[in-house]
Amino acid sequence: MVQSTDLSQGRSGTIAMSAAAVETSTGNRGLQLEERLIFEYAHADRSGVDLPEPPKVKDRLGNLRRRGAIGLPGLAEPQVVQHYTRLSQKNYAIDSGLYPLGSCTMKHNPRLNERMARLPGFGDVHPLQPQSTVPGAIELIGELAGWLTTLTGMPAVAMSPAAGAHGEMCGMMAIAAALRARGEGHRKTVLVPESAHGTNPATAAALGFTVKPIAATSDGRVDVAALKAALGPDVAAIMLTNPNTCGLFERDIREVGDAVSAAGAYFYCDGANYNAIVGRVRPGDLGVDCMHINLHKTFSTPHGGGGPGSGPVVLSARLAPYAPRPWVVHDASGWRLIEEGGAIDGEPLGRLKAFHGQMGMFVRALAYMLSHGADGLRQVAEDAVLNANYVMARLKDALTPAFEGPCMHECLFDDDFLKDTGVSTLDFAKAMIDEGYHPMTMYFPLVVHGAMLIEPTETQSKRSLDEFCDAMLHLARKAKSGIAADDFKAAPRFAPRRRLDETLAARKPVLRWRPTNQGPGDGPLKQAAE
Amino acid sequence: MRYLPLTDADRREMLATIGARSIDDLFRDVPPSVRLPGPIAGLSNHMGELEVERRLGRMAARNIAASDVPFFVGAGAYKHHVPASVDHLIQRGEFLTSYTPYQPEITQGTLQYLFEFQTQITMLTGMEVANASMYDGSTGASEAVLMANRVTRRNKAVLSGGLHPHYRSVIETTAHWQGFRTIGAPVDADGIEDISTLVDKDVSCVVVQNPSVFGHVRDLTPLAEACHAAGALLVVVVTEVVSLGLLTPPGDMGADIVVCEGQSLGVGLNFGGPYVGLFATREKLMRQMPGRLVGETVDADGKRGFVLTLSTREQHIRREKATSNICTNAGLCALAFTIHLTLLGERGFTRLAEINHATAVRAAERLAKVPGVKVLNDTFFNEFTVMLPKPAAPVVEALAARRILAGVPVSRLIPNAPLCADLLLVAVTETVTDADIEALATGLAEVL
Numbered sequence: 001m002v003q004s005t006d007l008s009q010g011r012s013g014t015i016a017m018s019a020a021a022v023e024t025s026t027g028n029r030g031l032q033l034e035e036r037l038i039f040e041y042a043h044a045d046r047s048g049v050d051l052p053e054p055p056k057v058k059d060r061l062g063n064l065r066r067r068g069a070i071g072l073p074g075l076a077e078p079q080v081v082q083h084y085t086r087l088s089q090k091n092y093a094i095d096s097g098l099y100p101l102g103s104c105t106m107k108h109n110p111r112l113n114e115r116m117a118r119l120p121g122f123g124d125v126h127p128l129q130p131q132s133t134v135p136g137a138i139e140l141i142g143e144l145a146g147w148l149t150t151l152t153g154m155p156a157v158a159m160s161p162a163a164g165a166h167g168e169m170c171g172m173m174a175i176a177a178a179l180r181a182r183g184e185g186h187r188k189t190v191l192v193p194e195s196a197h198g199t200n201p202a203t204a205a206a207l208g209f210t211v212k213p214i215a216a217t218s219d220g221r222v223d224v225a226a227l228k229a230a231l232g233p234d235v236a237a238i239m240l241t242n243p244n245t246c247g248l249f250e251r252d253i254r255e256v257g258d259a260v261s262a263a264g265a266y267f268y269c270d271g272a273n274y275n276a277i278v279g280r281v282r283p284g285d286l287g288v289d290c291m292h293i294n295l296h297k298t299f300s301t302p303h304g305g306g307g308p309g310s311g312p313v314v315l316s317a318r319l320a321p322y323a324p325r326p327w328v329v330h331d332a333s334g335w336r337l338i339e340e341g342g343a344i345d346g347e348p349l350g351r352l353k354a355f356h357g358q359m360g361m362f363v364r365a366l367a368y369m370l371s372h373g374a375d376g377l378r379q380v381a382e383d384a385v386l387n388a389n390y391v392m393a394r395l396k397d398a399l400t401p402a403f404e405g406p407c408m409h410e411c412l413f414d415d416d417f418l419k420d421t422g423v424s425t426l427d428f429a430k431a432m433i434d435e436g437y438h439p440m441t442m443y444f445p446l447v448v449h450g451a452m453l454i455e456p457t458e459t460q461s462k463r464s465l466d467e468f469c470d471a472m473l474h475l476a477r478k479a480k481s482g483i484a485a486d487d488f489k490a491a492p493r494f495a496p497r498r499r500l501d502e503t504l505a506a507r508k509p510v511l512r513w514r515p516t517n518q519g520p521g522d523g524p525l526k527q528a529a530e
Numbered sequence: 531m532r533y534l535p536l537t538d539a540d541r542r543e544m545l546a547t548i549g550a551r552s553i554d555d556l557f558r559d560v561p562p563s564v565r566l567p568g569p570i571a572g573l574s575n576h577m578g579e580l581e582v583e584r585r586l587g588r589m590a591a592r593n594i595a596a597s598d599v600p601f602f603v604g605a606g607a608y609k610h611h612v613p614a615s616v617d618h619l620i621q622r623g624e625f626l627t628s629y630t631p632y633q634p635e636i637t638q639g640t641l642q643y644l645f646e647f648q649t650q651i652t653m654l655t656g657m658e659v660a661n662a663s664m665y666d667g668s669t670g671a672s673e674a675v676l677m678a679n680r681v682t683r684r685n686k687a688v689l690s691g692g693l694h695p696h697y698r699s700v701i702e703t704t705a706h707w708q709g710f711r712t713i714g715a716p717v718d719a720d721g722i723e724d725i726s727t728l729v730d731k732d733v734s735c736v737v738v739q740n741p742s743v744f745g746h747v748r749d750l751t752p753l754a755e756a757c758h759a760a761g762a763l764l765v766v767v768v769t770e771v772v773s774l775g776l777l778t779p780p781g782d783m784g785a786d787i788v789v790c791e792g793q794s795l796g797v798g799l800n801f802g803g804p805y806v807g808l809f810a811t812r813e814k815l816m817r818q819m820p821g822r823l824v825g826e827t828v829d830a831d832g833k834r835g836f837v838l839t840l841s842t843r844e845q846h847i848r849r850e851k852a853t854s855n856i857c858t859n860a861g862l863c864a865l866a867f868t869i870h871l872t873l874l875g876e877r878g879f880t881r882l883a884e885i886n887h888a889t890a891v892r893a894a895e896r897l898a899k900v901p902g903v904k905v906l907n908d909t910f911f912n913e914f915t916v917m918l919p920k921p922a923a924p925v926v927e928a929l930a931a932r933r934i935l936a937g938v939p940v941s942r943l944i945p946n947a948p949l950c951a952d953l954l955l956v957a958v959t960e961t962v963t964d965a966d967i968e969a970l971a972t973g974l975a976e977v978l
Contacts, residue, residue: 037645039649044875044876045876046875047873047875047877047878047881048615048872048873048874048878049613049873049874049878049882051878051882051960054881054885054888054889055885055888055889056888057887057888057891058891059887059888059891060747060891060894060907060909061776061777061887061909061911062747062748062749062909064748064778064909065777066775066778066779067778069876070654070876070879071653071876072650072653072875072876072879073872074875074877075872075873075875077613077873080615080619080872081615081618084619084622084625084643084865084869085619087642087643088622088624088625088639089639090624090637090639091624091628091637091638091639091640092624092633092636092637093623093624093625093628094628095623095624095627096623096624099629104629106627106629109626112579112583114621116582116583119587120598121589121591122800123798123800124596124597124609125594125596125799125800125801126596126603126609126799127799127801127803128605128606128607128942128943129594129930129935130926132927132930133594133935134592134593134594134801135593136588136590136592137590137593137801139589139592140589143589147573150572151570151573162666162669162804162858163665163856163857163858165845165855165858166665166669168855173707198844198846198849198857199846199855201845201849202845202850202854202855203855205849205851206708206855207707207708208707208709211849211850248559251561253561254561254563254564277560279566280557280560281564281565281566282564282566286564296858302626302627302862303629303630303861304620304626304861305628305629305631305639305640306629306630306631306640306662306858306859306860306861306862307665307858307859307861307862307863308665308803308804308858308859308861308862310803339942349703350699350700350703351668351696351699351700352669352700353665353666353668353696353700353803354606354666354668354697354700354791354802355606355801355802355803356802356803359800359801359802359804360800360804367582367586370574370582370585370586371532371533371579372531372533372576373569373573373574373575373577374570374573374574375569375575375576376531376534376575376576377569377570378566379534382553383534383541385553385556385557386536386541386544387536389544389550390544390547390548393548393549394547406555406556406559408559429633433633433635438629438633438636439633444846458534458536459533460535461540462535462544464535492635492636495635495636496636497634497638497829497835498635498829498830498831498833499635499829499830500634500635500827500829500830500835500836500837501828501829502827502837505827505837505839506839506840506842509816509823509825509839509840510825511645511648511659511660511816511823511825511826511839512645512648512649512652512658512659512660513645513649
């Protein structure tokens with residue numbers, strides 16, 4: 001039913017209806033289409049794949065043939081295509097617009113890279129084919145490794161980690177191995193600044209280290225004095241993100257590196273924010289011992305709604321021997337893989353993962369690097385930093401910057417500008433959705449109250465940044481007007497869903513569809529959404 | 531540079547707005563001694579699409595693609611036909627270029643398909659709850675052991691001799707550095723081990739693969755009973771998920787945690803990655819699971835919707851007390867998996883499994899007729915082990931030279947084990963034709 005008489009009270013001079021109040025008979029809203037679960041299609045005898053009759057044989061399954069149905073629904077191909085197309089339209093994406101999620105580096109994902117990853121010689125080769133049948137695939141890994149070591153100024157790289165956190169595991173294992181080889185396995189403390197990503201303390205703790213948080217100074221950097229005071233004979237390593245999660249370069253990083261090294265510990269650098277310095281600074285010149293590189297951030301392999309990623313780890317000469325298998329090496333006969341090998345210094349260094357690493361991501365990352373080249377990558381860092389500083393400059397009078405001075409690739413605000421407005425960082429973020437933007441990272445890093453971390457990336461135009469800043473300024477003014485808090489609390493209104501009850505989800509977890517809460521099958525769609 | 535929208539005029543104007551004289555001004559926190567004056571030496575400069583395509587195309591062309599030859603390579607990754615619509619759908623930008631669904635109002639697409647994915651995994655495995663994916667099967671297996679250690683408060687895992695050697699290595703590496711113990715059973719090429727004798731009151735779990743890496747299919751019910759009697763969990767690994775279309779699911783045999791490599795559906799070979807790990811368990815163990823979980827809820831208007839839930843297990847909330855350090859997972863591969871399975875449906879998936887098995891049976895029968903070749907398996911799904919009269923690795927090389935990819939020599943997975951040197955793993959999926967089987971049999975006869 002269309003309620004044509006229900007006029008909005010809130011806007012003068014218009015006859016705009018409150019969109020939230022308008023109902024349609026289908027539950028759809030123009031291009032926003034409701035979609036039932038696949039299980040609510042419920043016709044088991046349909047299939048979207050035509051397969052021939054199986055050959056008749058006497059089976060060799062022992063007595064283990066499945067009894068009873070699996071319960072999978074059956075859909076024809078057009079239903080499947082429609083289902084997932086409708087679902088896709090409920091997502092915000094980089095392809096839709098600016099995605100200022102700080103610390104996540106949501107930059108454009110070139111489609112050339114997709115095409116390259118799907119070349120049969122890369123996408124349709126098996127990891128256990130004879131190496132003689134895949135020289136080009138091994139060469140690709142070797143060439144990417146060469147780019148990574150050259151760009152970072154580090155002598156070695158372990159390619160197999162599947163994501164950033166997996167890379168952290170790899171690097172911290174190498175540190176543990178090197179310490180034991182030195183007879184200093186008793187070093188069990190890892191220093192982690194309070195601003196670190198959650199994966200850092202989680203990784204260190206998983207490996208049996210004790211995590212010791214290091215405070216930040218009032219200018220958003222690690223407190224070097226506190227760090228030096230914490231360095232002792234029990235310290236194994238520091239895990240430091242640079243640029244850090246406040247979007248700031250750790251000015252004293254050389255001093256940190258020297259102090260850590262002098263104390264006999266290792267320097268793990270979290271490379272999540274490498275995009276800010278790629279091509280302009282080599283981490284190897286900063287004294288780091290190892291650093292993971294999120295290929296899905298700096299080198300633009302698609303985030304894919306949560307993965308897959310890839311997290312190669314560059315290693316200093318003193319950690320290089322402790323890289324897990326496999327190794328990619330170059331010798332007189334060309335590139336080859338070393339898949340197995342003896343222990344080093346008595347330490348078993350096997351695999352972190354089956355096979356050789358995230359090849360599909362390697363191809364995309366190398367295509368990205370070749371496209372940019374050394375010159376273009378330097379420009380990437382410069383434009384990423386310029387864009388972030390431009391957003392900071394345009395917003396700094398209306399929002400409250402957390403720290404003074406230029407930022408790197410992302411700019412950080414706190415919620416001081418929302419004080420006494422009744423609007424929280426969360427409300428502000430949800431109002432951004434109604435303005436057509438994905439919110440920035442919120443409430444992270446933890447060192448800033450009500451943090452808003454904005455990373456525009458280098459692939460946004462000036463016009464795009466201006467429109468974004470205009471929207472942010474509008475929302476800041478509206479919040480400060482003091483009369484719009486309810487509007488903010490009610491946001492978003494125009495998204496496929498309004499605010500979701502996360503407490504209910506956690507209190508009574510429903511993690512799967514069950515036949516007992518079955519929807520209406522092919523019945524009216526609107527009920528399926530209720 | 532085609533991916534960078536700023537013009538020099540934009541840059542000048544933006545610097546003026548910022549109040550900086552030059553871009554170097556913005557990098558002033560970087561110590562001068564480490565600022566590079568220009569592009570890093572030793573790397574090429576930017577290239578157009580055509581140049582990149584030529585360069586990478588030449589590299590790709592040096593490899594033999596699975597689809598171009600008779601192909602029998604498996605051992606944890608399998609060649610299957612993936613319908614065209616899968617790849618079309620996962621390349622929709624709204625899926626491909628979206629982040630982890632932390633803002634549920636504008637990521638219902640991702641959240642709903644993950645909820646459907648989780649449901650499909652519980653159905654396939656016969657379990658009660660499943661997470662939103664792990665990196666792959668091998669890392670999932672290692673997470674399963676860590677979870678079993680948490681649940682039982684014990685720290686010794688028993689690893690079956692039929693477990694994929696790479697999986698075993700991942701678990702052992704994790705064990706060594708994370709401080710738990712493993713007991714590795716001897717290599718079980720014949721599929722006859724009884725590891726229930728290794729289960730005692732210190733054991734947190736037994737990790738067993740079904741079908742085993744050598745292809746044997748076994749009833750795990752007695753092992754599950756032995757585990758439970760000793761207070762240990764049974765972790766079942768499945769590296770060929772298509773087998774679940776035909777075999778009794780691990781949940782029906784008493785498994786407590788099931789980990790699968792999901793690469794067979796939707797994902798493709800990709801020279802080893804990215805793949806997708808499936809992770810399922812019992813409801814009572816839900817809060818000890820690693821990784822992201824999607825749950826159903828309602829929005830402010832009472833409409834059904836989905837959110838990431840139970841995140842107090844995870845690193846971004848719990849930091850050093852998290853159940854795992856995993857953050858990024860295998861989202862897009864999970865999408866490929868779930869689309870392929872949705873296309874197949876009950877009928878298609880079970881038929882696909884039947885075709886795989888029947889084709890493999892025909893291949894085993896044909897290879898058994900090659901003089902000197904012995905098939906070790908009584909039971910198998912779509913992969914079996916053959917014993918050759920000489921070392922398998924050079925035989926595989928000789929056949930590769932004839933453009934037949936015959937399988938995986940066990941020595942590639944377990945080097946320095948003389949008893950395994952002559953063993954070859956042969957995988958046979960729906961992509962294998964009668965002519966391919968004949969080519970392999972004839973080729974083997976010629977090179978042996």
